[in-house]
Amino acid sequence: MLQTRQEGLFCPLGGFYIDPFRPVEKALITHGHADHARAGHGAVMATAQTLDIMAIRYGPDFTTSRQVAKGPCRLGEVTVSFHPAGHVLGSAQIAISHKDTGTTVITGDYSRSPNPACAPFEPVPCDILVTEATFALPVFRHPDPAQEIMRLLASVAAFPDRAHLIGAYALGKAQRVIMLLRQAGWDGPIYIHGALQKLCDYHISQGIALGDLRPATMQTGKKSDFAGQIVLAPPSAFAATWAQRFPDPVICFASGWMQVRARARQRGVELPLVISDHVDWPDLTRTITELNPDETWVTHGREDALIRWCELQGRIARPLRLLGYEEEPD
Incomplete structure (x- = not known):
C-alpha cells in the first residue's frame, strides 16, 4: 500500500x-x-x-x-x-x-x-x-515529567538571585513545560522569548490555559528584574547575546536527549530536564x-x-x- x-x-x-x-x-x-x-x-x-x-x-x-x-x-x-x-x-x-x-x-x-x-x-x-x-x-526510559519540573522548582528556590532559562522548542515543548509548571503550582509570571509568542497565543485560543505569560524584555533596564524568574526560549537563543541580559542564568534544556549527559555538556546545560514528547x-x-x-x-x-x-x-x-x-x- x-x-x-x-x-x-x-x-x-x-x-x-x-x-x-x-x-x-x-x-x-x-x-x-x-x-x-x-x-x-x-x-x-x-x-x-x-x-x-x-x-x-x-x-x-x-x-x-x-x-x-x-x-x-x-x-x-x-x-x-x-x-x-x-x-x-x-x-x-x-x-x-x-x-x-x-x-x-x-x-x-x-x-x-x-x-x-x-x-x-x-x-x-x-x-x-x-x-x-x-x-x-x-x-531511553523517560522519567516522570512532573518530577523533572519539581527539580526545576527546587533549583529556582535554591538560587533566588539567578534566572532560570529553559530551552524549549516553540511548538509543543514550550507549552507543555508551561502547563507542567502550572500543574506543579507555579502561578506567577512565566517569561517567554518573542519567538514563542504566536504559538503560545494560538494554544490559548484553543483552550490551553497557559496563565500569566510575559515578554522576556527588560522592564527597568536591570538584570535583577529577572532574579528568581523562569524564562522560556528556543534553544538557539542561548547561543546569542540575548541570554546575557539575565542575571547569572541557570541554563536548562527540556528534551528527551538530556538523558545523554554528553549532549547536555556540549550545549552548556547546567540543569538538564528530561522531558520528551x-x-x-x-x-x-x-x-x-x-x-x-x-x-x-x-x-x-x-x-x-x-x-x-x-x-x-x-x-x-x-x-x-x-x-x-x-x-x-x-
Missing part, C-alpha cells in the same frame, strides 16, 4: 504522500513540526489545528488548497482517518484502509505520556504499523505489543535496535530508512 520515494512515503492507491520532504501535489501531514510539515504542496490535508499552525509558521499561502481531516475520508481507492498522536497540539496518526490490504497506521511522532497541552494518544488497530524510532534504544523504549515496545500488527515498519531514528527486538519477539519488521528524519528534535 505504501512506497518510499525521494519525496517521502507515498500511497499509490490514494495518490498522496505522508509528511513529504519536498513539495508534492497532495500531502497528508501528521503535525506541524518543520521536519514533517513543509510549505509549497499543492494540496494539504491535516487536522484543523495543524493547518492553523502551518499558516502561523509559513503564512496563509503555504499551500494552494487545504482540507480539514474530519472523520473517515475516501481518497482514490483508500479510506483515510486521523487519530490523536499525543505529541503536540493537532498531532495525528494517519490510518489508511483498503479492502484488500487492510489498515496501515502511520504514527508520525507520538507519545503515550500524559500531555496537558494536546489530546492523548489513541491506539488504532492495524495490520501494518509505521512507527517512529527516535528513542528506540533500551537505555516522543515514546521511550518501554512505551514503544508496549505499543507494538498492544496493537500486535502483522508487520512493523520502522523509521525516524534508531531503527536497528527495534528491528532486532521485533525479530526476537517473532514479529515481522523492516526499516524504511527515509531520508530527512535522521534525528528528530525533541
Whole structure:
C-alpha cells in the first residue's frame, strides 16, 4: 500500500504522500513540526489545528488548497482517518484502509505520556504499523515529567538571585513545560522569548490555559528584574547575546536527549530536564505489543535496535530508512 520515494512515503492507491520532504501535489501531514510539515504542496490535508499552525509558521499561502481531516475520508481507492498522536497540539496518526490490504497506521511522532497541552494518544488497530524510532534504544526510559519540573522548582528556590532559562522548542515543548509548571503550582509570571509568542497565543485560543505569560524584555533596564524568574526560549537563543541580559542564568534544556549527559555538556546545560514528547523504549515496545500488527515498519531514528527486538519477539519488521528524519528534535 505504501512506497518510499525521494519525496517521502507515498500511497499509490490514494495518490498522496505522508509528511513529504519536498513539495508534492497532495500531502497528508501528521503535525506541524518543520521536519514533517513543509510549505509549497499543492494540496494539504491535516487536522484543523495543524493547518492553523502551518499558516502561523509559513503564512496563509503555504499551500494552494487545504482540507480539514474530519472523520473517515475516501481518497482514490483508500479510506483515510486521523487519530490523536499525543505529541503536540493537532498531532495525528494517519490510518489508511483498503479492502484488500487492510489498515496501515502511520504514527508520525507520538507519545503515550500524559500531555496537558494536546489530546492523548489513541491506539488504532492495524495490520501494518509505521512507527517512529527516535528513542528506540533500551537505555531511553523517560522519567516522570512532573518530577523533572519539581527539580526545576527546587533549583529556582535554591538560587533566588539567578534566572532560570529553559530551552524549549516553540511548538509543543514550550507549552507543555508551561502547563507542567502550572500543574506543579507555579502561578506567577512565566517569561517567554518573542519567538514563542504566536504559538503560545494560538494554544490559548484553543483552550490551553497557559496563565500569566510575559515578554522576556527588560522592564527597568536591570538584570535583577529577572532574579528568581523562569524564562522560556528556543534553544538557539542561548547561543546569542540575548541570554546575557539575565542575571547569572541557570541554563536548562527540556528534551528527551538530556538523558545523554554528553549532549547536555556540549550545549552548556547546567540543569538538564528530561522531558520528551516522543515514546521511550518501554512505551514503544508496549505499543507494538498492544496493537500486535502483522508487520512493523520502522523509521525516524534508531531503527536497528527495534528491528532486532521485533525479530526476537517473532514479529515481522523492516526499516524504511527515509531520508530527512535522521534525528528528530525533541
